[in-house]
Amino acid sequence: MSLLRVEGLRKSFGGVQAVQGVSFALAAGELLALIGPNGAGKSTCFNMLGGQIRPDAGRVLLAGQDITGLPPRVIWRLGVGRTFQIAQTCASFTVLQNLQLALLSHDRRGWRWWRRAGQHRVPDALALLEQVGMQDQADRPCSELAYGDVKRVELAMALAHAPRLLLMDEPTAGMASAERLALMRLVRRLARERAMAVLFTEHSMDVVFGQADRVAVLVRGQLLAQGTPEAMRQDERVQAAYLGGGLEEAPVVAGPHPSLSPEGEGVIPAQPVALAPLGRGRGEGPPQSAPLLAVEHLNAWYGAAHILHGVSLQVGRGEVVALMGRNGAGKSTTLKGIAGLLARTQGRVQLQGQAIHGLPAHQIARLGLGYVPEDRRIFTDLTVLQNLEVGRQAPRHWPDGQPAPHWTPATLFALFPNLGEMPHRPGGQMSGGEQQMLSVARTLMGQPLLVLLDEPSEGVAPLIVAQMARAILQLKARGVGILLSEQNLTLAQAVADRAYVLEKGQIVHEAPMAELARDARARQAYLGL
Template identity: 75%
Template sequence: MSLLSVQGLSKSFGGVQAVQGVSFQLAAGELLALIGPNGAGKSTTFNLLDGQLAPDGGRVLLDGRDITGLAPRRIWRLGVGRTFQIAQTFASFTVLQNVQLALLSHDKKTWGWWRAADRHRARDALALLAQVGMEPQAQRPCSELAYGDVKRVELAMALAHAPRLLLMDEPTAGMAPAERLALMRLVQRLARERRMGVLFTEHSMDVVFGQADRVAVLVRGQLLAEGTPQQIRGDARVQAAYLGAESSENDSCQRLPEKRESPISPLLAVEGLNAWYGAAHILHGVSLTVGRGEVVALMGRNGAGKSSTLKSIAGLMPRAEGSIRFQGRRIDGLQPHRIARAGLGYVPEDRRIFTGLTVLENLEVGRQGPRRWQDGRPAPHWTPEQLFTLFPNLGEMPRRLGGRMSGGEQQMLSVARTLMGQPLLVLLDEPSEGVAPLIVEQMARTILALKAQGMGILLSEQNLALAEAVADRAYVLEQGRIVHSASMAELAQDARARQAYLGL
């Protein structure tokens, strides 16, 4: 008997059929990857399996027991664990406290958690953190962690319940290639040892083809194909609908148009930037420049300080010191809204769209007036109609609520909303995270189109192929310090630097 049996599962939202008659099986100890384009219905399927949504039709069986439509807490008690596309942790609690809370819940002692959390099974919590490589950061608040590390904490919290079935929604988002492979090898080992079934969604094809036992492909809510990784890699239908011309994210951007090189006077100049989370000194003397019409990649391992650098420039760090000049004007010390009004846009790693507003309403929230460059010439002016041309997926759903969009669609909306602020320079934090290979190609073309219009872009990115396709120069961060700078072409060809600084 299969551990999980999904039979004819269906769900609609108004006139949108998100999941249509989906059926598949999952055995104990098996890893099944559920992949597909953004908006294919993967997260909706997960929400139907763990009770977040009630299906319109079909059944979900766990070890032969019908769990269709049960409340999430009852399904969880039956042994179904879950990690989310956007990690769900208590940001103000320490890493250790988050796992201790999960253990309290597992032990049914939640009614007294405020008295016992700091003492409850600390040794067991530390052992779980050691499994996911987070024990050294046990005493840090989750708010100070890099996003990839937050995902590790969330996995430890899920494992605290000793699940029979683990649902993992984009578990390696925000991690470098070596880190995500190590994490999924750990999951694969735990699945074998515990006889735990694992269903996961993932856009990193090296993870899917390297770690999954089987792969199921969803397209527009329907199961397009199912088979071994080798069978799916060679399926022409899957390549056309999802993988693109290449079947690996490492190659998905190689045939993009040649970028236009243009060394120009700095639009953004950062000198001696230091930043802190509480007493923790995160950035140490970071200096960099971005020219008009130039794309600069900010690279480094998970936790190196890339997102903290972008947040510091945007005025979002609790404490930062140093000189930040934008169009020759000092902006360090200004409030974030004043920095945005000056023409500096910021696309955060976690998207932060308004889930209760439609696509059009989200765009209107970001609207600002036309701008001019320092020489008086008008800068590009974005309208919703122009953005729908740039992002055709959004043009097909102008009245859809943000909360009803896939992760990749939300990522596109976050970029589009930022462009409605008519920025002269954009800080892009991991734009390829959580999006399908075909959308990564589209995102790369979008970045090149913005560059061609003269916009400056500072890009934080783990995907070397995307960075190589769009960036002119690169800075590499390690432990909050810039340890290497070169042209992007030089870094891509320097095997020793890639291995030493990026683990590639």
């Protein structure tokens, strides 16, 4: 007997049919991967199963009980655990306190305000943290954690309720390859030991094809195919709709970028140019002129915790520099420190020769620095066009008087065609990958000379990763400097000129990107790849 049965689920948002008659079943102890392109309806399915969204039609049966449309708290009490695409933890609480909150809720003691909660089931909370590899960070606030570690904490919180069914929406976001596999092997083992069914969505194909028992593929809200991982890998329909050929086979225009119209609101097609494999359109090396960004001896703290230790790096005009390292190495902290988003930093940061360290974040942005955060932070109640208008700044010029790239909604829709198909859709009704593209596009509306990109491929389907790579190369071709924090070595290799490797908040390796990609010993030592 199936633990979970989904029968004919449907959901529309206005005129958008997000899910159209989806049906599948899931047995106890089984792992089912629900995959598909961005916007396929995966998160909408999860939200209907968890009670966050009420379906227009169809049924959800848990061990034979109809749970369709019940409130999330009732579904949770019936044994359905949940992790979210954007991790949901209490950022100001410590890791241990987050687990204690989950255990208090499980024990129905969350509303007993007259009792102190600090000692509630501490050994049990620590045991759960040990399972997900977070026990040694139990006393750190979640706000200080790397995003991949926050995802681990969220998983431990979901397991605190001993669920019969676990729904995991992109559980390994922000983790390196080895970390992703280790975490999902743990989930697989727990599913077997607890007879717990697991439904997860994931864009990392090594996780999907290596850990799932079965794979179901959604495309445009409909179930395209389902079966064993190997059968889905070989299915031509799945390859065409979702997998594609990978970055190595995706073409990119090698040559001048299409020029902007005088008004800046449209694109004048360039002359036809040859197509080259992605990653071969890069320059031969970094520019020889003064750096666009210069960081010297940057130190940063979260409270009393010293995170960055003397980080120094440079990014030239028209150069893509990859900032790499294991989860928690300090990559996101480095970007936040440069952008002025940390309360306590020391060091020297210059943008186009002007000192920006110590300035408020909004003043740094007005000087031409754009920042795309890992967690997107779009305005969910605003449409795509409204989100773009929020980021609009006036056109800029380079120090030599030449005009810098001028981005408008029309040129951004040419760069990200997916957004051009939904200009009036609210951000909250977009898929994670679409929100990622919107976050990048909104940043470009600020007309940046330098862009800090934090994990742009996270939560993005393989076909869209290639599109994101094209966008990065087009920014580079227009002279924009990019500092890219990225776990995806394939993407970094495709777009970056140079790489810095962080470990425990320090630069431990620097090399041309192609050299790092070839150096198996360095990749294993510093990246675990």
